[in-house]
Amino acid sequence: MRIDAFALRKPAAVMGLLLVVVHVALALFSPWLAPFDPTELVGGRVEAPGAEFLLGTDVLGRDYLSRLLHGGRMALFVTFTGVVAAVVVGSLLGVAAAYFGGALDDVLMRICDIKLALPGILFVSLFITGFGESFVVLVTLIGLVYFPGVVRIVRAQALTQVNLGYVKAAQLRGESAASVIAREILPNTLDVVYVEFAIRMSHAVLLLSTMSYLGLGLSPPTPDWGLMVSEGVGQLAFAPWLVLFPAVFISTLVIGLNFGAEALANALGMDASRGHVGGT
Amino acid sequence: MNRREMIAAVGAALAGLGLKDLVAPEGAFAQAKPRSGGKFVYTNLYPNNRMGDAKNGRHPYYLLDINTRSAFNGLAYVNDRLQVEPELALSWTPAADLKSWEIQLREGVVFHNGRDMTADDVISSFAFHKARTSFARQIDKVEKLGTHKVRMHLVKPNSEFPFILGEYQLMIMPAAPIETIGLDGIGTGPFRIVDLDPKRRLVMERNERYWRKGFPYFDRFELASSPGRMESALNGFRGGQFDAVLGVDPGLQPELERIPGTVISTALSGDQALMILPKHEGSPFADKRIRQALSLAIDREKVIRIVYGGKAGWAGNNSHLTPSNPEFLPLEVRRDVARAKKLLAEAGYPNGITLPTFYFTASWPEIPRVFQVVSQSVKEAGITLPIEQRPSDGYRDWRVEDKAKTRKHRFAYGPAGVRNPGVSMYRMRPDNNESGYWSGPACEEYMKLYDEAVVEPDKLKRKFLYVRMQQILGEEVPAIHPAGRRNMLIHKKNVHGLENHSQFWSIRFDEVWKG
Numbered sequence: 001m002r003i004d005a006f007a008l009r010k011p012a013a014v015m016g017l018l019l020v021v022v023h024v025a026l027a028l029f030s031p032w033l034a035p036f037d038p039t040e041l042v043g044g045r046v047e048a049p050g051a052e053f054l055l056g057t058d059v060l061g062r063d064y065l066s067r068l069l070h071g072g073r074m075a076l077f078v079t080f081t082g083v084v085a086a087v088v089v090g091s092l093l094g095v096a097a098a099y100f101g102g103a104l105d106d107v108l109m110r111i112c113d114i115k116l117a118l119p120g121i122l123f124v125s126l127f128i129t130g131f132g133e134s135f136v137v138l139v140t141l142i143g144l145v146y147f148p149g150v151v152r153i154v155r156a157q158a159l160t161q162v163n164l165g166y167v168k169a170a171q172l173r174g175e176s177a178a179s180v181i182a183r184e185i186l187p188n189t190l191d192v193v194y195v196e197f198a199i200r201m202s203h204a205v206l207l208l209s210t211m212s213y214l215g216l217g218l219s220p221p222t223p224d225w226g227l228m229v230s231e232g233v234g235q236l237a238f239a240p241w242l243v244l245f246p247a248v249f250i251s252t253l254v255i256g257l258n259f260g261a262e263a264l265a266n267a268l269g270m271d272a273s274r275g276h277v278g279g280t
Numbered sequence: 281m282n283r284r285e286m287i288a289a290v291g292a293a294l295a296g297l298g299l300k301d302l303v304a305p306e307g308a309f310a311q312a313k314p315r316s317g318g319k320f321v322y323t324n325l326y327p328n329n330r331m332g333d334a335k336n337g338r339h340p341y342y343l344l345d346i347n348t349r350s351a352f353n354g355l356a357y358v359n360d361r362l363q364v365e366p367e368l369a370l371s372w373t374p375a376a377d378l379k380s381w382e383i384q385l386r387e388g389v390v391f392h393n394g395r396d397m398t399a400d401d402v403i404s405s406f407a408f409h410k411a412r413t414s415f416a417r418q419i420d421k422v423e424k425l426g427t428h429k430v431r432m433h434l435v436k437p438n439s440e441f442p443f444i445l446g447e448y449q450l451m452i453m454p455a456a457p458i459e460t461i462g463l464d465g466i467g468t469g470p471f472r473i474v475d476l477d478p479k480r481r482l483v484m485e486r487n488e489r490y491w492r493k494g495f496p497y498f499d500r501f502e503l504a505s506s507p508g509r510m511e512s513a514l515n516g517f518r519g520g521q522f523d524a525v526l527g528v529d530p531g532l533q534p535e536l537e538r539i540p541g542t543v544i545s546t547a548l549s550g551d552q553a554l555m556i557l558p559k560h561e562g563s564p565f566a567d568k569r570i571r572q573a574l575s576l577a578i579d580r581e582k583v584i585r586i587v588y589g590g591k592a593g594w595a596g597n598n599s600h601l602t603p604s605n606p607e608f609l610p611l612e613v614r615r616d617v618a619r620a621k622k623l624l625a626e627a628g629y630p631n632g633i634t635l636p637t638f639y640f641t642a643s644w645p646e647i648p649r650v651f652q653v654v655s656q657s658v659k660e661a662g663i664t665l666p667i668e669q670r671p672s673d674g675y676r677d678w679r680v681e682d683k684a685k686t687r688k689h690r691f692a693y694g695p696a697g698v699r700n701p702g703v704s705m706y707r708m709r710p711d712n713n714e715s716g717y718w719s720g721p722a723c724e725e726y727m728k729l730y731d732e733a734v735v736e737p738d739k740l741k742r743k744f745l746y747v748r749m750q751q752i753l754g755e756e757v758p759a760i761h762p763a764g765r766r767n768m769l770i771h772k773k774n775v776h777g778l779e780n781h782s783q784f785w786s787i788r789f790d791e792v793w794k795g
Contacts, residue, residue, distance in 0.1 A: 129671045219669040221652045234510045238535040
């Protein structure tokens with residue numbers, strides 16, 4: 001894997017990576033940075049930003065800054081865990097489908113087709129209605145939503161590898177299928193996997209925010225940006241900052257992840273918008 | 281020009297400039313004679329789940345709930361003080377045993393299709409209702425005593441039977457076979473249906489033959505249904521698209537008071553949040569002391585202040601009754617953290633207790649806020665109350681779980697509407713999920729008092745029985761009712777005669793007019 005360091009120095013790349021780093025740092029250190037417990041009722045309802053509460057209070061009188069800082073923690077933790085699950089499972093299945101082909105490939109691809117044919121929001125609604133809104137359910141859901149895409153992309157990349165000489169050589173040396181996959185094919189699909197991960201992360205942050213906004217995501221009183229937008233919408237005309245602040249946090253994280261994914265793809269010589277290796 | 285003429289001239293000039301509020305308070309101009317004609321457009325934020333499976337939206341069982349009474353009438357009407365008054369009935373007289381009720385019908389009432397309403401229509405309508413709703417199943421048969429007189433025979437005595445006749449689905453429709461009755465949307469109400477786009481829009485026109493002479497005032501009546509879409513409703517209101525918004529989130533009262541030209545109408549009460557406490561083996565709520573501790577730990581005042589802006593809410597008393605009910609008995613002690621801690625210690629939890637997850641759904645916009653405040657407030661008593669929101673679809677069945685086998689069910693929220701005590705107090709019966717399948721000597725005493733109340737013709741004696749029943753619920757805490765809403769609507773200043781109601785389905789539009 002060759003990395004083009006120049007691509008990572010472009011202004012958009014620097015800005016994207018900086019935004020991601022800032023968000024991750026805020027999320028990691030939020031327990032120390034947040035002035036109040038994010039669920040504690042510390043002030044009056046809907047207080048405007050001021051000296052005591054820097055970003056005001058929400059409809060229940062909770063410190064908005066503390067909730068925003070903790071909100072990133074949950075958004076990143078849930079989406080990171082879910083996307084890691086999707087990428088790990090999707091990559092293994094994608095490589096296995098490409099390597100073994102035949103019935104396994106057919107079955108896996110049809111499962112992916114069925115999943116991809118289902119409207120996303122319908123799948124999410126059915127899943128949440130059936131299993132609830134706990135952390136484990138949300139992580140599983142994000143994993144299920146994104147793994148078929150990863151399977152297809154990784155399979156496509158792996159198919160370009162399975163007939164190459166070094167793979168044939170390994171097979172002729174008598175290496176087991178697991179060994180060929182783990183030592184020969186997977187390392188050569190990692191660039192695709194990294195970019196997939198970055199792209200899916202930004203999608204997952206938006207998905208989780210949308211779900212929370214629709215009442216299908218994290219449950220109150222968990223601080224979550226999508227949920228905060230949803231709670232603030234009723235107050236839009238009276239206290240617009242209740243929608244504005246979480247929207248800014250969601251946007252900057254998603255922009256950062258998108259720029260980061262684009263930069264990573266460029267550095268690896270890929271086309272992030274298509275999610276696969278470019279032709280140069 | 282003398283002083284009086286001068287004041288009158290200045291007043292007239294300011295009124296002409298739209299500054300009438302400077303010279304006369306709201307109401308002074310409203311005393312003017314009601315004006316007929318024009319159009320009234322409003323939006324309704326209340327959900328109507330029945331529209332989902334409607335085969336014909338015009339039927340009173342599917343017509344947007346709150347509008348049933350615009351197209352139809354019942355035999356009775358329940359006003360906001362929860363008093364029942366005759367509507368298509370002129371009067372009712374019970375037999376001594378309260379098992380049959382003689383009902384004199386109003387004469388001269390005409391359906392939208394021009395046909396007279398008679399006893400045959402009442403008999404046909406109730407034949408349908410008996411098959412379709414539990415409210416009417418207590419009616420054994422309806423006997424015709426004359427063209428405008430019927431006798432209703434009940435399965436069991438019921439001292440509050442006229443309230444049943446005021447239920448919003450039990451409307452009177454032109455006689456027809458049970459398969460087709462009501463499908464044409466023809467009633468005796470103040471407006472007749474012109475166009476209905478289920479779930480979205482309803483257009484009605486004045487019923488010129490309405491039995492209440494001189495009413496309604498509007499020529500045309502339009503509803504845009506926007507369940508839960510508070511912001512779009514308020515935008516439509518601010519932009520002049522709507523004359524009124526019904527079912528406004530009561531928590532917005534402080535903010536709405538700041539919108540110029542807006543009149544807020546709050547009912548005496550409205551739905552309340554019910555915490556259903558499972559009492560099956562292994563549930564912590566099988567121990568009365570834990571139920572009592574949880575009830576005493578909840579800061580009801582805080583819920584009202586934070587969630588309902590201090591004005592648009594009320595504290596529940598662990599019964600289904602509300603401040604609209606004259607029988608309502610406020611809790612003697614609303615909060616006592618020290619006693620809650622003591623009760624927990626006696627129950628074996630001196631260091632506090634972590635309760636099972638409490639589930640709720642946002643059937644009203646403020647419900648998630650209610651339980652977030654509840655969950656925070658009980659921490660002070662050492663109670664950890666994890667909460668989780670669930671989707672609305674299928675919530676009730678999910679909540680009740682396997683009722684038939686073990687009566688096991690979830691620690692969860694249920695909405696409780698406003699009705700007369702005969703209906704409301706029955707909801708805490710032992711075989712109902714809302715009571716958490718309560719049992720024991722106190723429950724037996726409660727049901728004994730209930731049986732006495734339903735056959736007690738004297739209103740005062742009945743009230744005494746209901747008070748005693750509320751005391752039992754306050755002491756035993758089979759379920760917890762932390763707080764309830766006061767239904768809220770807003771309208772433009774030039775809208776007159778629009779009054780809110782604790783039963784949102786009972787709002788009447790007959791006497792509404794625009795100045």
